[in-house]
Amino acid sequence: MQANTLRTEPTVMRPMKVVARNDVPKRRISGVAACPTHCTACNLRELCLPCGLAASDAELLGDLVYTRKRVKRGESLYRSGGSFDSLYAVRSGFFKSSVVLEDGRDQVTGFHMAGEVLGMDGIGTDSHSSDVIALEDSEVCIIPYAHLEEPRLQRQLHKVMSRELVRDQGVMMLLGTMKAEERLAAFLLNLSTRFVARGFSPSEFHLRMTREEIGSYLGLSLETVSRLFSRFQDDGLITVQQKHICILDVPGLRSVMVHDND
Amino acid sequence: MQANTLRTEPTVMRPMKVVARNDVPKRRISGVAACPTHCTACNLRELCLPCGLAASDAELLGDLVYTRKRVKRGESLYRSGGSFDSLYAVRSGFFKSSVVLEDGRDQVTGFHMAGEVLGMDGIGTDSHSSDVIALEDSEVCIIPYAHLEEPRLQRQLHKVMSRELVRDQGVMMLLGTMKAEERLAAFLLNLSTRFVARGFSPSEFHLRMTREEIGSYLGLSLETVSRLFSRFQDDGLITVQQKHICILDVPGLRSVMVHDND
DNA sequence: CGTACCTTTGATAGAGTTCAAGAACGGTGG
DNA sequence: CCACCGTTCTTGAACTCTATCAAAGGTACG
Numbered sequence: 399m400q401a402n403t404l405r406t407e408p409t410v411m412r413p414m415k416v417v418a419r420n421d422v423p424k425r426r427i428s429g430v431a432a433c434p435t436h437c438t439a440c441n442l443r444e445l446c447l448p449c450g451l452a453a454s455d456a457e458l459l460g461d462l463v464y465t466r467k468r469v470k471r472g473e474s475l476y477r478s479g480g481s482f483d484s485l486y487a488v489r490s491g492f493f494k495s496s497v498v499l500e501d502g503r504d505q506v507t508g509f510h511m512a513g514e515v516l517g518m519d520g521i522g523t524d525s526h527s528s529d530v531i532a533l534e535d536s537e538v539c540i541i542p543y544a545h546l547e548e549p550r551l552q553r554q555l556h557k558v559m560s561r562e563l564v565r566d567q568g569v570m571m572l573l574g575t576m577k578a579e580e581r582l583a584a585f586l587l588n589l590s591t592r593f594v595a596r597g598f599s600p601s602e603f604h605l606r607m608t609r610e611e612i613g614s615y616l617g618l619s620l621e622t623v624s625r626l627f628s629r630f631q632d633d634g635l636i637t638v639q640q641k642h643i644c645i646l647d648v649p650g651l652r653s654v655m656v657h658d659n660d
Numbered sequence: 661m662q663a664n665t666l667r668t669e670p671t672v673m674r675p676m677k678v679v680a681r682n683d684v685p686k687r688r689i690s691g692v693a694a695c696p697t698h699c700t701a702c703n704l705r706e707l708c709l710p711c712g713l714a715a716s717d718a719e720l721l722g723d724l725v726y727t728r729k730r731v732k733r734g735e736s737l738y739r740s741g742g743s744f745d746s747l748y749a750v751r752s753g754f755f756k757s758s759v760v761l762e763d764g765r766d767q768v769t770g771f772h773m774a775g776e777v778l779g780m781d782g783i784g785t786d787s788h789s790s791d792v793i794a795l796e797d798s799e800v801c802i803i804p805y806a807h808l809e810e811p812r813l814q815r816q817l818h819k820v821m822s823r824e825l826v827r828d829q830g831v832m833m834l835l836g837t838m839k840a841e842e843r844l845a846a847f848l849l850n851l852s853t854r855f856v857a858r859g860f861s862p863s864e865f866h867l868r869m870t871r872e873e874i875g876s877y878l879g880l881s882l883e884t885v886s887r888l889f890s891r892f893q894d895d896g897l898i899t900v901q902q903k904h905i906c907i908l909d910v911p912g913l914r915s916v917m918v919h920d921n922d
Numbered sequence: 923c924g925t926a927c928c929t930t931t932g933a934t935a936g937a938g939t940t941c942a943a944g945a946a947c948g949g950t951g952g
Numbered sequence: 953c954c955a956c957c958g959t960t961c962t963t964g965a966a967c968t969c970t971a972t973c974a975a976a977g978g979t980a981c982g
Contacts, residue, residue: 409927449825497829501919505836507829519829522822528829552814557822560784566783567759567769567790571836574767574879578938608960617836624962656763871929881971885931
């Protein structure tokens with residue numbers, strides 16, 4: 399039942415040899431791993447930026463070598479206002495992004511896992527407009543923006559950015575039209591889907607974020623999130639123990655999300 | 661006082677000779693204007709996609725010639741699920757974009773005026789994920805996606821898309837953390853800013869959308885929007901008469917938005 | 923000039939926030 | 953290994969904001 403669920407371990411892809419942390423040479427240059435990574439050797443490439451490059455483009459891929467960087471839990475990958483010069487592909491771990499309003503209020507705008515690309519908000523103004531913080535010890539590939547001159551990579555970048563725009567539409571929908579329980583159901587189903595794509599169990603996982611961060615992302619108070627988790631559990635939809643979640647009834651959750659028609 | 665406010669007329673840039681509607685040859689090929697447009701002759705180019713191309717790139721700009729298309733009020737520029745093959749730059753008029761949920765609920769995700777680029781949500785999947793509908797008789801330039809191979813235009817496209825991502829962050833912030841009155845204040849100030857950039861009055865303008873559409877965009881009911889307009893008027897912040905808005909007190913509106921600290 | 927749509931305003935109800943307090947967990951140091 | 957502390961989570965109760973329902977008035981378009 400707990401087959402491929404990793405408890406408090408980092409979200410490394412299942413088929414991946416555990417590369418992170420302990421078996422990497424200790425010498426680092428300000429958080430940048432000494433040994434760079436070849437895209438061809440990376441088992442994230444079906445999710446990552448070069449995704450979609452045909453097999454015939456293997457030689458192109460072969461040229462792509464990126465420096466890696468570790469970001470420890472609680473540290474930031476970049477900060478709002480910081481200068482932009484590269485994108486980041488998450489290799490392992492888990493991040494949250496957030497924006498801060500003038501008066502201090504902040505909101506989590508996304509959670510990001512292996513294979514996802516970060517930093518695109520900086521392209522337009524040459525400086526980032528959000529904070530990105532690791533929710534567990536994580537590792538990213540640094541993709542210098544200058545490298546993206548390559549025409550085929552440009553296309554890929556367009557696609558990645560476009561999908562991000564579509565994702566944002568979904569979040570707006572969630573925040574603008576859904577009720578609290580619908581938002582949380584949508585959130586859980588979305589997480590589930592993304593875990594599956596990375597070889598994890600669709601039904602059992604550990605939340606990397608706090609109730610407060612979930613609430614911020616969903617436009618709810620942390621108490622409402624907590625209450626809804628309890629309610630979902632009472633209704634037999636899920637099991638919750640702190641950050642450990644089991645989804646028991648996917649269709650049930652889906653019907654909560656689509657509409658509470660009972 | 662009503663200096664450069666256009667009443668029910670389309671939102672054409674002030675310095676622009678009124679090109680739309682009546683002084684264009686009537687013959688059209690399914691909504692596509694017969695005479696194409698040169699970017700060099702377009703006075704939107706400082707806002708539009710080629711924005712940021714240096715003067716030295718004038719010859720590059722000179723090559724850019726786009727077909728125009730008219731979209732009458734209530735008609736759609738594209739629909740969710742429709743195949744993607746080009747982007748659109750708004751030349752004149754006003755659009756709304758919206759997404760529809762499976763159960764029929766829909767939400768307005770943006771309002772778009774001259775110089776803004778539409779259609780980027782289609783790049784990732786080759787089909788659009790939103791509907792775009794003209795709120796008044798409008799005109800767009802059709803920018804075939806294939807044309808964007810041009811390296812300099814690619815950079816521009818990245819910037820435009822990135823700014824769109826940043827805009828989305830702002831909307832999420834608005835929907836996730838702001839109270840109703842803060843949302844409406846932010847909305848009005850945002851409109852004002854965009855009108856200014858197009859040569860219109862910052863303080864006086866006509867809303868092109870209904871209360872319901874504003875409410876949908878802001879995650880509020882149309883009644884709440886209406887009530888807040890009335891309240892803002894009572895508080896001396898604005899003047900409202902149906903769709904005609906005067907902003908009387910920008911700092912006041914800003915303080916409503918930043919925080920209701922009184 | 924009439925009709926359909928849009929807007930305003932009131933009354934009511936409900937969803938979610940806020941405030942508060944206790945419980946569970948996780949990491950740290952003795 | 954255990955006790956401690958801070959953080960996170962849960963749950964209750966009261967309140968607030970906003971949605972909903974309803975009805976009347978206004979506009980604009982055909």
